[in-house]
Amino acid sequence: MATEVNVPTLGESITEATVGEWLKQPGDAVAADEPIASLETDKVSVEVPSPVSGVMGQHAVQVGDTVEVGALLATIEAGDGAPAQAPAPQPAVTESPKAAAPSGETPPVAGGYGNHGATPVTSDAPAALSPSVRRAVLETGVDPSTVTGSGRDGRLTKEDIAAAASAKTTAPAPSAPASAPAAAPSSGRGEERVKMTRLRQTVAKRLKEAQNTAAMLTTFNDVDMSAVIEARAKYKDLFEKKHGVRLGFMGFFVKAATMALKDIPAVNAQIQGDEIVYHDYADISVAVSAPNGLVVPVIRDAQNLSVAGIEKTIGDFGRRAKDGTLKMDEMKGGTFTISNGGVFGSLMSTPIINPPQSAVLGLHRIEDRPVVVNGQVVVRPMMYLALSYDHRLIDGREAVTFLVALKNAIEDPTRILIDL
Missing domain, CATH: 2.40.50.100 (RNA polymerase II/Efflux pump adaptor protein, barrel-sandwich hybrid domain)
Incomplete structure (x- = not known):
């Protein structure tokens, strides 16, 4: 039955x-x-x-x-069943620029940095690959049947494919047979039309809704990262040994943000109809990279967590986002968002609010820049901060005050310890 x-x-x-x-x-x-x-x-x-x-x-x-x-x-x-057999082979994917991309994935840019010298994926490749892995296979030309998966139940991940591709490029290339004809250069200009994933459709809808609804404005400041970098370099080994997690910069910023939100409650508030809802807690949404795009899990009651507790929570989110095991309840109900575009090399941006929140903080890359300190021009590791906010609720004075409070806490981390 x-x-x-x-x-x-x-x-x-x-x-x-x-x-x-x-x-x-x-x-x-x-x-x-x-x-x-x-x-x-x-x-x-x-x-x-x-x-x-x-x-x-x-x-x-x-x-x-x-x-x-x-x-x-x-x-x-019903029945005992036979051992799981390999899925039915898929049709071979050729190097034609018009070959269909996996459903829900962004196609390679035509004429750009897509399949440079990539070997086509043959019909021997396993079919049960996630969309992001299939995309990596198409871009790198790695044969997935030759790669050992490190994901759950031995499944392949993008990192597995990337590592195999790296090993492939460093290995000495075999000499081509003298009789092999030269490959004809591609002269076509290809286009691909793929359906947006459900996640991407939702992201697009919510971001446009935020632009249409909120009176969005972005205020900038910069922060000298010298003190945090020094503290991290001094204590990172002891920190990891004691807490079992690496000491990063996000722990400092999340903790500093909760202090600034307490001083400037409007930045942590929301508009609901004709009412303003203020929160006496800080549920911080943090953007985390996942195989299908960025997801935004929430650190609950971040104001009650230490820097170590925050780092442990973020590390757990990152691992489970990679494995695809984050729960939907973990991505609902945030009151404020922090997005770190600096890990991708962003110098400056204007982040978009995550409704119904009223503000989002954007972090950017750290780079050495000349600044004036006590009348002297010195080189310091600087980072731009960007606060996008709903001007219907948050005034410019409050936005600037929030960024200054955040800047002061990061430039003097002792303030975080004594709640100043």
Whole structure:
């Protein structure tokens, strides 16, 4: 007797999802609670477990289909099942610029830095790859069947493909046979049309909604990072040994931000209808890189956490974002956002508010610049700070005061210790 597997409850206000990938193919042995499919929602990817042990039946929907909560995904047939077999081979992907990109992924830029000398992915490549891994395979030309996965259940990650590509480029290239004909240069100008992922559609909608609704303004300041860099260099080894996590800059900024939010409560408030809601707590949303794009989990009650507690929370978010195991409840309800574009090399930006929040802090790269200190021109490691805020609620004076309070705490970290 077959057991139906339906789309589970996905969270508050989420009624549908997109089938991201099938983790089990028809005929594969399935254990109870073993993931058989991955669904993409507006916020995260959700794995669907099998309710019983048995053999994977037929898929009721295909990758890329939109399914509603409660809809039939597949069936699990009774029986012991055979060992999981390799998925059916996919059609070969050629080097033609018009080859279709994986659903939900951004295509390589035509004529740009896409597949330079990449070997086409053949039909021997496994089909059960995440969209980001398939994209990495297309860009690098690495044969995924030759790479050992480091992800959950031995699955490949983008990092695995990147490492294999790096090893491939450093290895000595074999001499080409004399009889091999030279490859004809590509002369076409290709275009690709791919469907936006559900996450990207939601991000686009919310960001445009923020621009249309809020009276957005950005105020800038800069901060001398000398004291934090010195403290980090002095204590990072002891910190990691004691707390089991690396000491980064985000711990300092999150802690300093909670102090500044306490002094300037409007920056931590929200507009709801014709009312202003002030919070006596700071739930800080932090942007974290995930395989399908940036996600923004929330550090709850950050004002009560030490720098070590903040770093542990951020480290946990980063690991689970990479594994795709963040929960939707962990990305709801923030009161203030910090986005660190500096890790990607950004010098300056105007971040966009994450509704219904009223402000977002943008951090940028640290670089040595000449500054005047006590009448002398000296070189210091400086960072630009950007605070985008809803001018309907936050006045310019409050925005500037917030940034100055943050600047003072970072330039003199002792203030963080004595809550000054």
